[in-house]
Amino acid sequence: MNTVTLKDIADQLGLSVTTVSRALSGNGRVKKETTDKVVELAEKSNYMVNSLARSLRLSDTRSIGIVVPDISNNFFSNVIKGAQEVCHERGYMLMVCNSDENAHYEEEALKTLLEKQVSGLIVASVGSCPKIFSRYPKNRLPVVYIDNVPTGAENYDLVSIDNYTAALEFTRSVISRGYREIGMIAGPRKQSSGLMRYKGFVQALMDEGVELVPEWIVESEFSLESGYENMKKILSGGKMPRAMLFANNKLAYGAVKAILEAGLRIPEDMAVVSFDAFDHTGLVTPQIVSLNQPAEEIGRRACERIVEKLSGSDHQQVKHVFLKPFYTNGNSW
Amino acid sequence: MNTVTLKDIADQLGLSVTTVSRALSGNGRVKKETTDKVVELAEKSNYMVNSLARSLRLSDTRSIGIVVPDISNNFFSNVIKGAQEVCHERGYMLMVCNSDENAHYEEEALKTLLEKQVSGLIVASVGSCPKIFSRYPKNRLPVVYIDNVPTGAENYDLVSIDNYTAALEFTRSVISRGYREIGMIAGPRKQSSGLMRYKGFVQALMDEGVELVPEWIVESEFSLESGYENMKKILSGGKMPRAMLFANNKLAYGAVKAILEAGLRIPEDMAVVSFDAFDHTGLVTPQIVSLNQPAEEIGRRACERIVEKLSGSDHQQVKHVFLKPFYTNGNSW
DNA sequence: TACAATAATGCAATCGTTTGCGCAAGTCAA
DNA sequence: TTGACTTGCGCAAACGATTGCATTATTGTA
Numbered sequence: 001m002n003t004v005t006l007k008d009i010a011d012q013l014g015l016s017v018t019t020v021s022r023a024l025s026g027n028g029r030v031k032k033e034t035t036d037k038v039v040e041l042a043e044k045s046n047y048m049v050n051s052l053a054r055s056l057r058l059s060d061t062r063s064i065g066i067v068v069p070d071i072s073n074n075f076f077s078n079v080i081k082g083a084q085e086v087c088h089e090r091g092y093m094l095m096v097c098n099s100d101e102n103a104h105y106e107e108e109a110l111k112t113l114l115e116k117q118v119s120g121l122i123v124a125s126v127g128s129c130p131k132i133f134s135r136y137p138k139n140r141l142p143v144v145y146i147d148n149v150p151t152g153a154e155n156y157d158l159v160s161i162d163n164y165t166a167a168l169e170f171t172r173s174v175i176s177r178g179y180r181e182i183g184m185i186a187g188p189r190k191q192s193s194g195l196m197r198y199k200g201f202v203q204a205l206m207d208e209g210v211e212l213v214p215e216w217i218v219e220s221e222f223s224l225e226s227g228y229e230n231m232k233k234i235l236s237g238g239k240m241p242r243a244m245l246f247a248n249n250k251l252a253y254g255a256v257k258a259i260l261e262a263g264l265r266i267p268e269d270m271a272v273v274s275f276d277a278f279d280h281t282g283l284v285t286p287q288i289v290s291l292n293q294p295a296e297e298i299g300r301r302a303c304e305r306i307v308e309k310l311s312g313s314d315h316q317q318v319k320h321v322f323l324k325p326f327y328t329n330g331n332s333w
Numbered sequence: 334m335n336t337v338t339l340k341d342i343a344d345q346l347g348l349s350v351t352t353v354s355r356a357l358s359g360n361g362r363v364k365k366e367t368t369d370k371v372v373e374l375a376e377k378s379n380y381m382v383n384s385l386a387r388s389l390r391l392s393d394t395r396s397i398g399i400v401v402p403d404i405s406n407n408f409f410s411n412v413i414k415g416a417q418e419v420c421h422e423r424g425y426m427l428m429v430c431n432s433d434e435n436a437h438y439e440e441e442a443l444k445t446l447l448e449k450q451v452s453g454l455i456v457a458s459v460g461s462c463p464k465i466f467s468r469y470p471k472n473r474l475p476v477v478y479i480d481n482v483p484t485g486a487e488n489y490d491l492v493s494i495d496n497y498t499a500a501l502e503f504t505r506s507v508i509s510r511g512y513r514e515i516g517m518i519a520g521p522r523k524q525s526s527g528l529m530r531y532k533g534f535v536q537a538l539m540d541e542g543v544e545l546v547p548e549w550i551v552e553s554e555f556s557l558e559s560g561y562e563n564m565k566k567i568l569s570g571g572k573m574p575r576a577m578l579f580a581n582n583k584l585a586y587g588a589v590k591a592i593l594e595a596g597l598r599i600p601e602d603m604a605v606v607s608f609d610a611f612d613h614t615g616l617v618t619p620q621i622v623s624l625n626q627p628a629e630e631i632g633r634r635a636c637e638r639i640v641e642k643l644s645g646s647d648h649q650q651v652k653h654v655f656l657k658p659f660y661t662n663g664n665s666w
Numbered sequence: 667t668a669c670a671a672t673a674a675t676g677c678a679a680t681c682g683t684t685t686g687c688g689c690a691a692g693t694c695a696a
Numbered sequence: 697t698t699g700a701c702t703t704g705c706g707c708a709a710a711c712g713a714t715t716g717c718a719t720t721a722t723t724g725t726a
Contacts, residue, residue: 003473005682016706021684028685029704046468051448052389053682056711061385071417077410084404084431088438093445096429098417105421112426115384135379140336296405338712349676354714361715364674386712389681 004045013037024049055117063093064306065113066122069101069222075249075276075295076124079146082299083122090307092119101222103127114141120306122146122299127190129153142309144302147293148193155318157309159302161293161325163193166275167200170291171245174273175208179243183216185230185255187247194219197247197275216241220251227254235262243271252277252288278328290328297323337378346370357382388450396426397639398446399455402434402555408582408609408628409457412479415632416455423640425452434555436460447474453639455479455632460523462486475642477635480626481526488651490642492635494626494658496526499608500533503624504578507606508541512576516549518563518588520580527552530580530608549574553584560587568595576604585610585621611661623661630656 010020015034022028023038024047030038041047055061066083068076080096087094095118097109103126110132113121120142123130129152133143144157174182184201187194198219205212215237220226227250234241235258246252252274256266264270266287278292301321343353348367355361356371357380363371374380388394399416401409413429420427428451430442436459443465446454453475456463462485466476477490507515517534520527531552538545548570553559560583567574568591579585585607589599597603599620611625634654 003682007682017683018685018707019705021682022705025684029702031704034704048444049448050389050450050682051445052385052394052450053711054684056383056385056389056681056713057683057685059711072407072410072414074405074407074410077405077407080429081403081405081431093449094429096413096427098414111381112384115382116426117383117385336712340712350713351677351715352675355675358714362673362675367674383712386681387714389683390712390714392681 003050004047005050006047009038009041009045009047013041059117061093061117061119062091063095063116063118064120064122064303065095065097065110065116065118066124067097067099067106067109067113068124069099069106069126070250071096071098073250074278075293078295079124079299079302082296082301083303084299085296086300086303086307092303092307094303099126101126103130106130107132119310120144122302122306124148125150125153125191127188142306144305146298146302148191148196149320150192151190157305157319157321159298159305159321159323160193162322163196164200164203166291166325167197167245168204169200170273170275171201171204172208174243174245174271175204175210177243177271179271180210181213181216181239181242182210182245183213183234183241183243184245185218185220185227185234185247185251187220187222187251189219194247201245213239213241215239216244220247222248222250224250224254224257227251228258229254231255231258232262235259235264241270243267243273246272246274246277248275249277249290252290256288288329291325292328293325294323336383337380338383339380342371342374342378342380346374392450394426394450394452395424396428396449396451397453397455397636398428398430398443398449398451399457400430400432400439400442400446401457402432402439402459403583404429404431406583407611408626411628412457412632412635415629415634416636417632418629419633419636419640425636425640427636432459434459436463439463440465452643453477455635455639457481458483458486458524460521462489475639477638479631479635481524481529482653483525484523490638490651491653492631492638493526493655495655496529497533497536499624499658500530500578501537502533503606503608504534504537505541507576507578507604508537508543510604512604513543514546514549514572514575515543515578516546516567516574516576517578518551518553518560518567518580518584520553520555520584522552527580534578546572546574548572549577553580555581555583557583557587557590560584561591562587564588564591565595568592568597574603576600576606579605579607579610581608582610582623585623589621621662624658625661626658627656 006017006020010017019030020038023030023035024042064087066080070076084094095113099106099109106126107130110130122144124147127150129150144159145153146159148160149158186198189195216234218230220230246255252272256272259266259270266272272287273289276292277288277290339350339353343350352363353371356363356368357375397420399413403409417427428446432439432442439459440463443463455477457480460483462483477492478486479492481493482491519531522528549567551563553563579588585605589605592599592603599605605620606622609625610621610623
């Protein structure tokens with residue numbers, strides 16, 4: 001069964017493709033009766049517009065691409081949800097890609113999305129500014145980074161929290177609970193989120209005159225495995241920290257496993273404090289104190305920004321939007 | 334800055350579009366030197382193929398659509414992850430849509446995906462067989478349902494667990510722990526997963542001669558709120574169950590909130606037993622015993638099935654693939 | 667040198683829409 | 697009756713790629 005096209009309808013009705021197109025779209029003058037006939041037949045024969053052809057002709061796909069490092073991470077899936085909502089409201093389609101925390105896949109995904117002629121891009125990058133953007137300048141289409149701004153991409157739009165300040169205050173609050181032996185498993189420093197959270201952490205320790213123990217502070221990938229391995233290494237050292245800060249949820253989850261395996265209790269023996277370990281049930285991670293990015297809101301704002309740039313005039317202007325993070329299980333804290 | 338097309342390259346090199354196209358794709362005979370020149374200029378001028386045009390011409394988008402009811406649900410985001418992986422391996426692009434547990438949105442999403450000419454569809458439906466499929470018969474493109482088969486869609490491909498048997502055995506295992514006052518918050522019965530899990534539950538009680546208490550067995554939407562509200566209602570009744578089975582994770586999470594608010598301990602006062610409350614950390618939901626669908630595997634298999642049908646001969650054949658569910662926190666159980 | 671075989675390239679149609687422009691028929695006022 | 701408008705419709709050119717079928721250039725062989 002082949003797809004039915006405008007031509008098929010036109011032929012059956014003895015009309016031109018032009019008229020059929022106009023009848024269905026409502027653009028242009030078509031006699032009421034004709035319109036009715038066309039609409040009826042279109043309905044009956046299950047006509048469905050071919051977006052490829054339309055988009056090609058109009059040079060507009062009404063779709064927005066988003067690439068995230070890990071779609072199964074709750075943070076990102078909520079970002080997507082937020083973006084999806086805005087797209088739906090505004091008549092856009094969201095095309096989701098997963099880079100699997102891999103810079104090369106990220107490039108691939110961006111390339112594919114660009115080839116598919118998306119009108120805008122939301123990117124949670126895993127590394128430095130994708131080469132693809134140095135080659136296909138951003139004035140070709142709106143690009144908004146979320147979560148972190150990759151090195152080299154400072155003059156792009158961004159929606160995120162202020163990672164430095166967040167880490168600074170988060171760490172201070174740990175210290176103010178009386179902890180003085182504090183470690184951190186930080187994220188990759190080539191991502192600004194990784195770097196800034198690390199810097200905030202260090203600054204807080206220095207401000208408060210708390211000793212920095214190099215063995216307790218490590219740079220790591222954002223993965224369960226790295227969290228687990230790095231935590232094990234720290235636990236196997238001579239001295240042990242009493243509180244650990246994690247740059248993201250996966251790191252924390254991996255580390256928790258190591259901590260429990262070592263027979264330690266959370267938080268009595270080891271306080272676990274993490275970014276983005278938000279859990280909507282409010283129940284399931286009672287032991288982890290978390291400072292969360294408002295994921296859905298980030299998705300929404302990023303998407304709105306794209307749409308705004310798409311329809312608006314300030315296509316060129318660069319804006320950094322900083323949202324407030326929020327604590328969970330902060331009460332027990 | 335306008336996009337550069339084959340024509341631009343052709344003009345600059347004094348060649349025809351044909352030759353340029355062939356040089357870049359490697360189809361057809363083109364002199365080595367010419368190819369080199371073309372490739373070089375394409376590179377330099379940042380040429381990027383326009384997928385719309387290509388797909389239109391080839392009647393092939395190499396993309397697969399997936400629509401899920403809730404992308405922020407861990408189960409579905411893992412399904413997507415699995416599907417995404419297969420797509421990536423096979424050179425397809427996955428287009429993700431969220432129906433927000435809403436039959437109408439689901440229809441919309443399917444329509445959009447079809448208009449975008451996806452080559453195949455993976456659907457986790459929220460209801461009965463989408464009207465759109467009765468109008469655009471499945472022999473137009475491969476469709477695979479996952480998680481559950483909507484009423485009216487029995488002759489479609491399906492990848493899921495055997496919900497009836499799973500619920501039956503799951504419930505039996507609860508009974509075998511000595512529980513005799515057992516309730517269930519079931520999912521919508523118009524979804525086969527909802528219905529089958531409910532039937533399995535009831536059958537197990539009858540088999541074992543355990544009393545069915547109507548007040549403890551309710552049909553519900555898959556949402557946190559419904560779980561919370563329905564659980565509160567049950568808790569406010571005269572008698573109280575000692576164990577509750579939930580048809581999905583959201584229901585369980587919502588209910589847990591209600592249970593804890595009522596001052597009850599899990600599992601001492603109330604055992605919580607749920608489908609798909611899998612948590613990869615192995616730590617965070619120690620109180621919930623869960624029977625999980627292998628989400629990533631489901632995504633993979635569904636996607637592989639599509640690709641298979643796309644390239645294979647058995648385009649017509651209908652297959653139901655049943656995967657084994659697995660327990661978590663079953664040890665403490 | 668001539669003719670065939672082969673290599674390299676180009677023409678033009680095609681995929682399914684949309685839309686500027688033109689044309690015929692109808693309406694209306696003077 | 698004429699000229700000016702309006703209405704309803706169609707022609708044909710886009711959009712940017714791919715490809716069957718020429719056509720031309722090159723090489724090889726007798």
